[in-house]
Amino acid sequence: MNVGLPGTGIGGLFYLLMAxxxxxxxxxxxxxxxxxxxxxxxxxxxxxxxxxxxGALWGAAxxxxxxxxxxxxxxxxxxHPQVSxxxxxxxxxxxxxxxxxLIMVIEALSLAAVFAKRR
Amino acid sequence: MQACLPNSTQWHRAQNLTVIIPAYNEAETxxxxxxxxxxxxxxxxxIIVVDDCSTDGTAEVARSLGVSVIRPPANTGSKAGAxxxxxxxxQTEFVMxxxxxxxxxxxxxxxxLAAFDDPLVAAACGSVIPRHVRTLWERGRYIEYxxxxxxxxxxxxxxxxxxxxxxxxxxxxxxxxxxQGGWPNRTMAEDMDLTWSFYVVGARVRFISxxxxxxxxxxxxxxxxKQLRRWSHGFIQNVRLHWQGLxxxxxxxxxxxxxxxxxxxxxxxxxxxxxxxGLFVNPLxxxxxxxxxxxxxxxxxxxxxxxxxxxxxxxxIPSFWVLRLVNGLFFLKACWSELIMRRRLCVYEKGH
Numbered sequence: 378m379n380v381g382l383p384g385t386g387i388g389g390l391f392y393l394l395m396a397x398x399x400x401x402x403x404x405x406x407x408x409x410x411x412x413x414x415x416x417x418x419x420x421x422x423x424x425x426x427x428x429x430x431x432g433a434l435w436g437a438a439x440x441x442x443x444x445x446x447x448x449x450x451x452x453x454x455x456x457h458p459q460v461s462x463x464x465x466x467x468x469x470x471x472x473x474x475x476x477x478x479l480i481m482v483i484e485a486l487s488l489a490a491v492f493a494k495r496r
Numbered sequence: 497m498q499a500c501l502p503n504s505t506q507w508h509r510a511q512n513l514t515v516i517i518p519a520y521n522e523a524e525t526x527x528x529x530x531x532x533x534x535x536x537x538x539x540x541x542x543i544i545v546v547d548d549c550s551t552d553g554t555a556e557v558a559r560s561l562g563v564s565v566i567r568p569p570a571n572t573g574s575k576a577g578a579x580x581x582x583x584x585x586x587q588t589e590f591v592m593x594x595x596x597x598x599x600x601x602x603x604x605x606x607x608x609l610a611a612f613d614d615p616l617v618a619a620a621c622g623s624v625i626p627r628h629v630r631t632l633w634e635r636g637r638y639i640e641y642x643x644x645x646x647x648x649x650x651x652x653x654x655x656x657x658x659x660x661x662x663x664x665x666x667x668x669x670x671x672x673x674x675x676q677g678g679w680p681n682r683t684m685a686e687d688m689d690l691t692w693s694f695y696v697v698g699a700r701v702r703f704i705s706x707x708x709x710x711x712x713x714x715x716x717x718x719x720x721x722k723q724l725r726r727w728s729h730g731f732i733q734n735v736r737l738h739w740q741g742l743x744x745x746x747x748x749x750x751x752x753x754x755x756x757x758x759x760x761x762x763x764x765x766x767x768x769x770x771x772x773x774g775l776f777v778n779p780l781x782x783x784x785x786x787x788x789x790x791x792x793x794x795x796x797x798x799x800x801x802x803x804x805x806x807x808x809x810x811x812x813i814p815s816f817w818v819l820r821l822v823n824g825l826f827f828l829k830a831c832w833s834e835l836i837m838r839r840r841l842c843v844y845e846k847g848h
Contacts, residue, residue, distance in 0.1 A: 386762030389791050391754045395651050423651055426795055433790030441787075445780060476754070483743075483753045490743040 387476040394476075396427035502537045502606050509609040510538035513590040513667070518578035520548040520571070522596035523557045525712060530561045532599040538606045541588050545596075546578040554596075574844040575663065576679035576686035583670075583678050592667040593679075597712040599627060600665065607707035608667050618672035618699035619691065621661040622707030623649075625803075633720045635812035636819025637713045639796055642809060645705065646799030653703035657748040659755070661694075661701050663687030665709035672699060683737060684841055685730025692734060695748055696741035722845045724823060728830035729841035731759070736834075760831060763824035786817065 399420045406412040515533055519526055526545065533543055543563040547555035549571040558565045568581045579593055590612065594600065604622055611620030623645040629638045652658045661668075663686060672694065673679065680689045691701055714720035735742075735756060742749045766785070773781035793813070800809035833839045 386758035386765075388754050388758040388762075389788060391750070392648055392651055395655065396647075399651070399654055419650065419654060423647070423654065426647055426798055429798075430791050430794045433794050434788075437787070437790045441783065475757075479753055479757055480750055483749050487743040487746075487749060490740065 387472055387479070390472050390476055393427050393430060396423045399424055502603075503610070505613070506606045506609045507538045509590060509612060510536070510540050510605055512588045513540045513592055513605070513609070514582075514586045514588045514670075515540050515543045515592045515594060516579050516582040516586070517543065517545045517558075517594055517596050518548060518575050518582075519545055519550065519554050519558070519596040520578070521550045521552045521554060523550070523552040523554045525597040526554060526558055527561065528599050529594060529596050530558060530563055532602075533594070533605075534561070535602055536600065536605045537603045538609070540592070540605060544582040544585065546582045548572055548578045574681045574686070576681035579686075580678040580681075583673060586670055589670055590667055591670045591673060593663065593665075594709065595664040595711055598664045599710045601708040601710070604665070604707045604709055605667075608665075608704050611667070611702040611704050612669070614700060614702070616698075616700045617669075617702050618694045619661040619666055619668045620702040620704055620707075621658065621666040622703070622709055623705050624662055624664060625708060625710055626713040627710035628712065628715070629808055629812065631715045632815045632818060633717065634713050634715055635815035636817075639792070639809065639812050639816035640819065642796045642799040643792060647795035649703050650705055652751060653705075655747045656700060657695065657745070657751065658701050658703040659691070659748065659751050660685075660688045661691045661703075664711045665707075683730050683733035684726045684844065685734055688730060688734045689737070692738045692742065692745075692748075695745045696738065720819075720822070721826070724826040725830065725841065726845065728759075728827045729834060731755075731827075732830055732834045733840070759824070759827045763828050766821065766824055767828070789813070792816065 403412055403417060403420045406416075517526065517529060530543060530545070533540060545555070545558040545563055545565045547558065547565055547567045549567065555565045555567060566582060566585065568578070572578045572581060583591065590609070592605070592608075608620050608622050611617050624641050625645075626634050626638045626641065628634055649658055666687065673690070675697075676690060676693050679686045680693065683689045694701055714723050735752065742752055770781055770784045774784075796809050796813070797806060800806050830841070833841070
């Protein structure tokens with residue numbers, strides 16, 4: 378069951394970050410004696426996918442910049458180089474800020490819910 | 497050459513398993529579902545078809561295949577209602593629910609039951625792949641499932657919180673379902689409701705990627721619209737119903753929040769922001785509609801390669817772009833209806 382727009386927005390970023398966190402979590406579990414080879418295989422598979430996705434996105438961005446260099450950056454580059462740089466970074470940064478903000482709000486709400494329950 | 501024998505633990509579990517198939521006018525599709533169950537590597541104790549007052553001879557077809565059939569005195573009005581009618585007669589430790597249009601891989605039950613090695617597991621679900629991938633809608637759904645069951649759901653399972661134990665193919669501990677009062681019919685997505693209810697009481701849910709089922713997906717817009725409407729409304733209804741409980745469930749609360757954000761804000765950006773930027777700032781902003789294609793392609797092709805369906809997956813990508821736009825529209829419409837107009841969807845309509 379999927380709702381909305383699967384594959385887009387901060388959801389993709391969220392799952393990428395989760396996939397990159399898997400080896401760290403598994404390492405901790407291994408040190409505590411709670412890991413197994415099949416678990417590591419699964420971690421390797423999902424993290425490998427995440428690395429490939431990141432590579433593919435970088436490759437696509439590189440290709441777009443090569444194909445449309447003038448359209449996107451020239452007018453800004455000549456007048457405001459900082460603005461041009463910001464434009465390249467902004468979407469990624471915005472996604473991170475949005476995701477981080479959302480997670481923080483959810484965690485704050487859950488803390489508030491815990492306190493409310495204790496009272 | 498040694499034959500591949502089923503695991504004896506799973507064999508015994510299957511002998512303690514009742515399969516419930518809710519059915520309303522499914523005479524054409526239920527034969528394949530029942531036969532696939534009868535050909536499982538581990539034979540199940542009982543198969544119960546709930547003929548929800550069909551008019552096409554579903555009950556007769558099911559009986560001719562040697563399974564139990566029960567018929568409520570009146571149409572129950574929902575899948576959950578039909579399943580509960582059979583739950584009352586279930587005497588086994590485990591219960592499995594599958595849709596009447598769904599066929600299981602021969603080893604699906606055996607693999608799924610392995611999840612119950614953990615006594616805290618209340619429910620387990622498997623991977624879903626459309627049985628037919630021919631029309632635009634089936635192709636779009638095929639790509640959606642390759643992403644969801646190849647990338648998202650294994651990650652959710654790793655963090656021990658699959659977002660939903662899919663209603664088309666899931667197994668449960670019977671007592672756990674009974675403790676929840678059966679399958680709830682207070683929302684349009686009874687499977688999501690039950691899954692989240694399990695998490696709230698501390699039970700575990702597992703996703704077993706190797707247990708595969710093949711449902712019939714909506715083949716045209718008419719049926720797809722019914723299904724998308726039900727799913728979108730069901731998601732919103734469940735968030736409204738469970739949000740306080742979900743706040744106490746780590747990881748799942750983030751998954752749900754991110755899904756809700758993307759379904760609403762990303763949809764609005766798709767339909768309002770991108771066209772405005774493309775028209776008034778730079779036409780290259782229209783690339784935003786396909787800019788994430790690499791992120792979609794990687795998990796899709798990886799999953800498709802394992803199934804030797806790379807060509808089919810590549811040919812289906814354009815259909816996915818169409819389906820996700822339609823999906824976004826239906827979700828926004830559902831938000832408007834449920835949250836702004838306070839018009840709740842209460843009528844369950846089949847999606848095929």
